[in-house]
Amino acid sequence: xxxxxxxxxxxxxxxGRRGVPGTxxxxxxxxxxLDVRRGEIFGLLxxxxxxxxxxxRQLTGLLRPDAGSVRILGHDIVRHxxxxxxxxxxxxxxxxxxxxxxxxxxxxxxxxxxxxxxxxARAERDAVLxxxxxxxxxxxxxxKLSGGQRRLACFAAALVGERPLLVLDEPTTGMxxxxxxxxxxxxxxxxxxxxxxxxxxxxxxxxxxTVLDRVAVLDRGRVIACDTPAGLKEKxxxxxxxxxxxxxxxxLEVPEVAALHARAVEAGRRWTLRLAPExxxxxxxxxxxxxxxxxxDDFTLATPSLEDVYLALGGAARQGLVRx
Amino acid sequence: xxxxxxxxxxxxxxxxxxxxxxxxxGLGPRARLWPSLAAVYRAQLSRARVAxxxxxxxxxxxxxxxxxxxxxxxxxxxxxxxxxxxGSSVVVVAYVALNxxxxxxxxLRAGGxxxxxxTLPVPPAAVVLGxxxxxxxxxxxxxxxxxxxxxxxxxxxxxxxxxxxAVIPLAGAALSGLGxxxxxxxxxxxxxxxxxxxGMSAALLLxxxxxxxMPEVIRLARDLxxxxxxxxxxxxxxxxxxxxxxxxxxxxVCAGVGVVSLAVATWAYRRAAVx
Ligand SMILES: Nc1ncnc2c1ncn2[C@@H]1O[C@H](COP(=O)(O)OP(=O)(O)O)[C@@H](O)[C@H]1O
Ligand SMILES: [Mg+2]
Numbered sequence: 001x002x003x004x005x006x007x008x009x010x011x012x013x014x015x016g017r018r019g020v021p022g023t024x025x026x027x028x029x030x031x032x033x034l035d036v037r038r039g040e041i042f043g044l045l046x047x048x049x050x051x052x053x054x055x056x057r058q059l060t061g062l063l064r065p066d067a068g069s070v071r072i073l074g075h076d077i078v079r080h081x082x083x084x085x086x087x088x089x090x091x092x093x094x095x096x097x098x099x100x101x102x103x104x105x106x107x108x109x110x111x112x113x114x115x116x117x118x119x120x121a122r123a124e125r126d127a128v129l130x131x132x133x134x135x136x137x138x139x140x141x142x143x144k145l146s147g148g149q150r151r152l153a154c155f156a157a158a159l160v161g162e163r164p165l166l167v168l169d170e171p172t173t174g175m176x177x178x179x180x181x182x183x184x185x186x187x188x189x190x191x192x193x194x195x196x197x198x199x200x201x202x203x204x205x206x207x208x209x210t211v212l213d214r215v216a217v218l219d220r221g222r223v224i225a226c227d228t229p230a231g232l233k234e235k236x237x238x239x240x241x242x243x244x245x246x247x248x249x250x251x252l253e254v255p256e257v258a259a260l261h262a263r264a265v266e267a268g269r270r271w272t273l274r275l276a277p278e279x280x281x282x283x284x285x286x287x288x289x290x291x292x293x294x295x296x297d298d299f300t301l302a303t304p305s306l307e308d309v310y311l312a313l314g315g316a317a318r319q320g321l322v323r324x
Numbered sequence: 325x326x327x328x329x330x331x332x333x334x335x336x337x338x339x340x341x342x343x344x345x346x347x348x349x350g351l352g353p354r355a356r357l358w359p360s361l362a363a364v365y366r367a368q369l370s371r372a373r374v375a376x377x378x379x380x381x382x383x384x385x386x387x388x389x390x391x392x393x394x395x396x397x398x399x400x401x402x403x404x405x406x407x408x409x410x411g412s413s414v415v416v417v418a419y420v421a422l423n424x425x426x427x428x429x430x431x432l433r434a435g436g437x438x439x440x441x442x443t444l445p446v447p448p449a450a451v452v453l454g455x456x457x458x459x460x461x462x463x464x465x466x467x468x469x470x471x472x473x474x475x476x477x478x479x480x481x482x483x484x485x486x487x488x489x490a491v492i493p494l495a496g497a498a499l500s501g502l503g504x505x506x507x508x509x510x511x512x513x514x515x516x517x518x519x520x521x522x523g524m525s526a527a528l529l530l531x532x533x534x535x536x537x538m539p540e541v542i543r544l545a546r547d548l549x550x551x552x553x554x555x556x557x558x559x560x561x562x563x564x565x566x567x568x569x570x571x572x573x574x575x576x577v578c579a580g581v582g583v584v585s586l587a588v589a590t591w592a593y594r595r596a597a598v599x
Contacts, residue, residue: 086353113450
């Protein structure tokens with residue numbers, strides 16, 4: 001369906017101007033290889049700045065790679081970027097082009113520009129707005145909607161005028177649970193009925209674990225792993241995630257706590273540790289007794305998530321993946 | 325890195341879907357020029373109606389204000405009065421088509437909005453012409469109100485006002501083409517806004533003030549500005565026996581500039597949108 005080989009893109013350094021600091025050269029994607037199969041929900045997971053958007057912008061023909069190839073349904077997208085718009089629908093991270101249109105007109109116009117005849121565009125618009133529960137706000141301009149509603153409206157526009165591949169860059173950002181469910185239901189329906197393939201960008205671990213068939217973990221422009229969520233979690237199956245939240249500061253004077261400190265990922269008052277089961281038991285015993293307990297606010301034990309996989313694989317970012 | 329074996333079946337397997345005109349290679353339909361131009365036009369016009377009405381009012385007030393000011397120094401019905409009225413009317417077109425369109429395309433480009441169009445199979449000309457056409461049509465009520473008010477104020481005949489039917493679209497084409505090109509070529513959105521505003525100011529000063537009292541350089545600048553020909557065409561029609569050949573000649577200049585500037589804008593769009 002979609003085959004990516006050796007895809008590399010470096011953003012040139014930008015010299016600073018008055019008041020605007022310059023940026024160094026960034027290799028945003030670095031020899032990326034991917035194979036997305038037909039009918040699959042394939043995810044790109046990585047923290048902010050990992051290069052996910054840069055990667056999908058090269059797949060959609062928006063950005064020319066420095067090196068490498070992209071083939072979608074056999075079409076060479078690097079040489080013929082104009083074909084991308086006829087094999088895929090893209091939901092980018094920006095909504096600027098649609099902001100001042102009403103939800104209904106945004107969906108209808110997008111359908112027309114995807115080559116649908118007028119009557120068909122109107123019919124599909126109505127069906128999609130109904131499906132996503134956007135009927136009540138169909139006549140409101142996108143600008144007047146909340147972030148999540150606006151995102152859902154843009155998603156609706158991406159669905160009008162069907163394409164075999166949907167490329168969605170963080171589609172559920174800002175959405176409430178109802179809207180998210182509507183998105184996943186719509187995606188599932190298209191896959192079941194028409195064999196639609198979905199390439200989904202996310203930095204949300206829970207989303208990645210629940211909706212994806214396979215996921216490529218991206219870090220600093222490289223694919224550091226690619227498998228099913230369950231297969232990836234196998235890599236850290238022997239481990240337990242321990243989270244400790246301290247009241248105001250960690251009691252480092254307790255030697256066992258000091259020893260744990262060396263292995264913890266710290267985020268404010270929260271420590272996250274990946275430990276072998278016996279180690280986890282010992283750690284819990286330490287912090288739930290004696291001096292450490294007085295300083296402890298909360299703790300949790302959990303089986304590992306894709307976030308642990310990311311860290312275990314040497315992922316560099318300590319923040320940027322979310323679990324909400 | 326784990327690379328999963330490719331599922332190589334270019335164009336093979338079951339046909340992509342029930343899709344309208346999906347061909348064998350899984351390609352969806354392309355949007356044709358006129359239908360997509362109409363769709364962009366309609367969307368842009370509704371955008372302008374939602375967000376730009378206050379700005380159109382500003383444009384009208386500005387022109388009406390200028391005419392009231394000039395009323396003190398210009399005689400009724402004379403050739404100066406004609407240029408003032410014609411110039412003020414065309415300034416409304418310049419304000420919207422040149423200034424606001426430059427601003428719009430500048431912001432669209434900076435905000436990543438062109439990606440939306442670039443990932444749809446739509447001809448670049450449809451996007452540019454649709455937006456330019458919508459902005460030009462949006463000026464119609466403001467231009468007509470300004471023209472009627474000006475005629476009444478300076479005692480000019482209303483009989484040939486129909487010529488606006490040609491002046492607005494042709495001056496509109498020339499000015500919106502320039503506006504779109506400025507917006508799409510300017511490296512930063514602030515610069516696009518600045519260019520649009522400068523163009524509008526030039527149209528204002530060079531179009532409204534009677535030309536024969538100006539120094540040579542300014543006359544030259546005036547001749548280079550496409551809105552001038554719209555103003556001249558319109559001003560000529562106030563006479564008792566307008567020379568329609570000259571009117572047509574001026575409008576032809578507008579049309580020519582329109583064709584060139586819209587072609588440049590389309591080229592600029594393609595350059596900005598398609599990597
Ligand atoms: N237009 C650009 N110019 C220069 N650097 C960029 C540009 N876009 C992104 N980058 C940089 O490339 C890296 C990857 O960015 P991006 O692909 O947006 O990541 P993600 O979508 O995973 O958050 C980041 O370091 C970012 O700062
Ligand atoms: Mg991104």
